[in-house]
Amino acid sequence: MGLTKGSLQSFLAFCPPPLPLMDLSFSYSFSISPLRGGGHAANRALLASLLETLQIQRLFCGSQETLRLSLGIGAFHHCFTCCVRSVSVEDSLCFCLCFPPHDAGSCSKLLDPGFLQSEQQAAKTIDIRWKSSSCMGIKSTATLMGVLPLTRTRKNISMSRRLRTVLFLCHQGHRNTMTSLSALNISLQYPPARRDDTVVEDYHGVKISDPYRWLEDPDAEEVKEFVQKQVKLTDSVLQECDARGKLRETITKLFDHPRYCAPFRRADKYFYFHNTGLQPQNILYVQESLEGEAEVLLDPNGFSEDGTVSLSTLSVSEDGKYLAYALSSSGSDWTTIKVLRTDDRNVEPDTLMWVKFSSVSWTHDNKGFFYSRYPAPKDGDVVDAGTETNANLHHHLYYHFLGTDQSEDILCWRDPENPKYSFGGSVTDDGQYILLNIAEGCDPVNKLYYCDLSKIPNGLEGFRNGNSLLPFVKLVDNFDAQYEAIANDDTVFTFLTNKDAPKYKLVRVDLKEPTVWADVLQESEKDVLESACAVNGNQLIVSYLSDVKYLLQVRDLRTGSLLHQLPIDIGSVSEVSGRREDSVVFIGFTSFLTPGIIYQCNLGTEIPDMKIFREIVVPGFDRSEFQVKQDFVSGKDATKIPVFIVAKRDIILDGSHPCLLYGYGGFNISITPYFSVSRVVITRHLGVVFCIANIRGGGEYGEEWHKAGSLAKKQNCFDDFISAAEYLVSTGYTQPKKLCIEGGSNGGLLVGACINQRPDLFGCALAHVGVMDMLRFHKFTIGHAWTSDYGCSDKEEEFHWLIKYSPLHNVRRPWEHTDQSIQYPSTMLLTADHDDRVVPLHTLKLLATMQHVLCTSLEESPQRNPIIGRIDCKSGHGAGRPTQKMIDEAADRYSFMAKMLEVHWIE
Template sequence: MGSLAASLDAFSPLGYPPARRDDSVIDYYHGVRIADPYRWLEDPEATEVKEFVEKQVALTNSVLEKCEERDKLRRRITALLDHPRYDTPFKRGGNYFYFHNSGLQAQNILYVQKDLDKEVEVLMDPNKLSDDGTVALTLSSVSKDGKYLAYGLSRSGSDWVTIKVMRVEDKQPEPDTLSWVKFSSISWTKDEKGFFYCRYPAPKKGHELDAGTETNINLNHEVYYHFLGTDQSMDILCWTDPEHQKYIYGTYVTDDGKYALLYIEEGCDPSNKLYYCNLSMLPHGLEGLEWRNEMLPFDKLVDNFTARYIYVSNDHTKFTFLTNKGAPRYKLARVDLNEPELWTDVLPEDDKDVLESAYAVNNNQVLVSYLSDVKYILQIRDLETGVLLHWLPVDIGTVYGISGRREDSDVFIGFTSFLTPGIIYKCNLATEVPEMKIFQEASVPGFYCKDFEVKQVFVSSKDETRIPMFIVFKKNIELNGSHPCLLYGYGGFNISLTPSFSVTRLVLTSNLGFIFCIANIRGGGEYGEEWHKAGSLSKKQNCFDDFIAAAEFLVSNGYTNPKRLCIEGRSNGGLLVAACMNQRPDLFGCALAHVGVMDMLRFHKFTIGHAWTSDFGCSEKEEEFNWLIKYSPLHNVKRPWEQSGSPLQYPSTMLLTADHDDRVVPAHSLKLLATMQYVLCTSITNSPQTNSIIARIECKAGHGAGRPTKKMIDEAADRYGFAAKVMGLTWTD
């Protein structure tokens, strides 16, 4: 197997820029000595860090210039992506709103129309706010009666958002500007006087940084109410908890406008506290809180973190929630606020399938979606009893963007799959037998789904757990082990990877002969909370075992071989890729790790990293440190030839990060990059490591959200052009 580890990397030997090692930086974790020689790379504003980044960018550019297929990839992806795309429309105050991109526009545009057969008008076009498309509309909320649009703008991919307001009727801006907003929704009160939102305290004078480049930990999230037409300094502080600085809040005004719900989260675990306030019972309204200098008087419905609760609907004091309380695959439960201890099941937990979502629609019905072996099922049920009324047939794929309210008989449902660019269905629930009619369908000129095949297999992991995996390939291929293969994974935070359409992946399949695979490893939400827990905390190694098992399946069943197996993941998936190439460098020919969490001992010290301890644990606790140190990518880079005695080496590697990633700060990737280049390449004469280890560091970009179309195309061309080069692939028309 060792001889297969070397890729066809044609860039070697690369002259890696020297990076200063500070051997004096030593930490002791529960008596264990841990060196951190590249701690200085954690300061993005330091001149030395900027110089390091500049040299790495220059090195990567010199490598990419030699990737012959890169320009072909860029041209083909650009051509196929140039087709109209629509998001699911939603209705407010008699108007319909939806996002649309004509093809290659940097950002999606928000449109409004008075009726579905009336003229469409542009409501908000973020493309006019910057020359390079790096200002994104990442948050939006239309008031209950459709009179106002409150929207959040993000710059350069940062999680920081600035909220502004516009009148829908005449498209005129209001003077409102709200800053330092992060991890927030916008929830209007029924009277349209204003809305709830969440923010962090503004930095002290002289401490402001370019929003998105700071690394300071995010503490003291706060809930505010903003009155239209007033300065942010006049906003009412509705909730904060100085004794729990790491809590994160969310607010929602119920559909009847009577209650404000407060969601309190401790981390990323699917659990929350749930408080409520009867707005109609405030003696002087929200205005009264300002002059009384009081916070909103919330009552505690759930005051622990034992389960997750998501509002579905309410009739006066009777509330229906989607919850995993005593139901790891979720259920619908009801409670009367007058009897908060008495909960009853409306729709019990299914024996096998996961209840993904529930929407109250058409007066007294609920539209529910289930995930069954990573495939979606749609049903209409009675909101009161949970009784099944109708099945809504959908193909194998992903249901997304459901929109509809209790006063609406029409609902819109978005659907996509590996071979379906996007369909929006309109369904009239008032008819005796509801029918899914195509309302809008995307079409990609030059793409023919009949040329491809999709299959789902189940792989046995190290402990014999069955792991589902989707495989997409050209029809009639011979399974002779010669094909390039792209294996993608995530495995964390209860997030499910379901089928979706990707122009880029189909270009790889069509023109470079790739087989594309998604492994639904443990840690995700594909089979509910038990599946999630089986890949988190002390059981995180299961994620890596599952992914490695999927890779071995692809090799042993003739889909590919290690030299032509490329692994890819983003964020927690970047951690997955890095950990797996540490543990099995012989199994992969190329590794693409995007914005990964690489330093598992210090991640909780930066921005919102403290919220991830619910999935990872924290090095400050001895037991959890012992979990983390075993797989932390930064701390497990080893010379594989010294372990095996053969000229084994790491796969050709590209680490991807961005200068405005304030979710997973760039230091994670930079420190791993410096460590890999030093340990594997520059610290030893005539190192067997000839496969390239480089980083693609994007400017004016963040963790991924809000990235303009051109940047997405360029990045795809770069990373897959690199993969094609190192795996010896050539273009076919």
């Protein structure tokens, strides 16, 4: 079409913000004639104005310069990549237009002869130039298809005639060129990584190569060099991410608000955590009464200059005089227990090392506590705790007397015949029993033993010089269900269990008749019984999960009958703080748009008095700017998958929005609504639609939901997540090249599997600390405990489950397996050097594999979207990370997302 400067301005007024290209099957191009009679100088000026106004990025694809821009055409908002051989001499510019699949019906309209005939007369008035072209290396044959009018109107814009764009079909004949290019302005040079093709393992007759097994040794110099080069590469990419600085600044500003946890009472004191805003770690405070002045009891920020030493767990003695606390360094699961006197803040000499996966439970005589640990490393094997990869075996339960050396601790329980078992000890509220919880994996099942401390001759002191274990009695001695003690009156115990109740129930048993169990609160038909807390004598506060939304009730401990419904908004109960002697209970609540409320609930009145004790206020956050809804998506097998959607209020579903889809789907863990500063920022300033898909494998609908996404049915997790993504596209929230997926740990596995299975569906992927090598995960640290959810490659049947979806073993060049030119989405794999839960080797091996298969193994790779790794130092699996590290990581990953999706900052 012929353009003047005036019509150019009007034309640009119709253009939406720049959007990314789509790897889709419908490809079109059109031509724009330069100014007639204007000469090359005028044409160059016009083009420069066009490029500047549309914020076009200059890219390079081989030897051909390309430009990217976004235009609005009629009811459509689409992106173009224009290839320009010579801006100054070309008679016309050739653009390539891609329609998403849900616009296929609109595309087919262009083929309708009636539509074409109706537009022929109008087309005669427009200067149209046709030509065959080679666009982005795609050899194409131009065929006239029709005229698509631009008919949108706006106030204050006067158009003398309708602008029109001529489309013609591009037949793709060159498979090694993608229909989208990376948004980066730099050419990435991936560091070479040695491949050892001699490493081949036989899995039940199937030969599997493992060329990057050398990356499993964290102490090897070659591994350290690989990591350093990857860090350098990632830094070069992040420097190109325009929103990085603004994200860091804005997240920091919004993060700078006071935060509190619910208080808990011991003896005559109240304890609670508080952070003024940007302190690296939360500080533990103590006060004599709720109205009294609070004093700092323990400030972990003084343990390290960079804030990387954190509190992992703590327990206050029954008399309130001692605090036992466990410190973690650099985010490792390894902790060291210390003891502090609450009156004068003096730290006792007690130091307990090699503690992992442990609680701390005091005996009521205040002489000491139970804890769990692993054997110390053998002489010469001492390493930087948290960087080692050897399996965690032979968990032991110990009792520590105050004022003694760890070597004198009482060994209470061990099981050398079952080295993978883990043990946890908890003293009952009446102080009479120590309960021993035994687990083999992560399934919600456990054995349960008990020991009556009051009937031990000479008490625990009698075991100080002996070699015998505590005389535990076996109440439940199989792994067929989960049993969590809620309360006891002498020998009568109440348990929360999933025994014959996948949505959980409350049962009661008398230790004098251990085979007779009775239901106290029966299983709900629909809702999942999440928790029960005995308070105020014989009352319970129970929480249910109903379609991933919390319900809170007061019930009778003896009968299970409903006493009161406690009013809460749609969201999550984060904590219930209270014990049987407490008539006043504290309840923590959060939601997508509620930073946090701590309710004070007085159960001593006829009707519970529930009032706000503390409310977390985030300056600058206005919940009225946003909207939250929950949709239910039909999965591949018609299962209904809940999806939460958080967006700006009054969003228009035109497919133009960037979208972040988060998922987990494993280990019976429910992902419920919660407040996130960083996601509020990207929703407000990047226009992101944030979504959570509550896929199978989690605990959102009980144990049946969990089992439907584990072991042989693990593929259901990926199918559910993909269905959620397709739903967000089909309903107009986004389009594939605007869609980013994110997950951590088991959710990192989810992301890794989904980009392998549907690389065409996503524009960006963020995989945190993921389990990526499904054939060897069980060999490292606590990985053997995950076989309950995944299976184990040592078993032939389970090997065949795992090899089908293992992210490491299913990286393929998608352009070789489809008739479309598809590449992997821009991908960031995140890990940390002290992650001893999901060790970094998972991420490193997948990173090397993806870069080799998709990029460096080809002389000219079609993979333009970057594959990078963010490897943090002095960090672990996530817990205990200081505030600044959380802010920095959020700014890095979301600025990468913004750059890859071509999203621009909104003030």
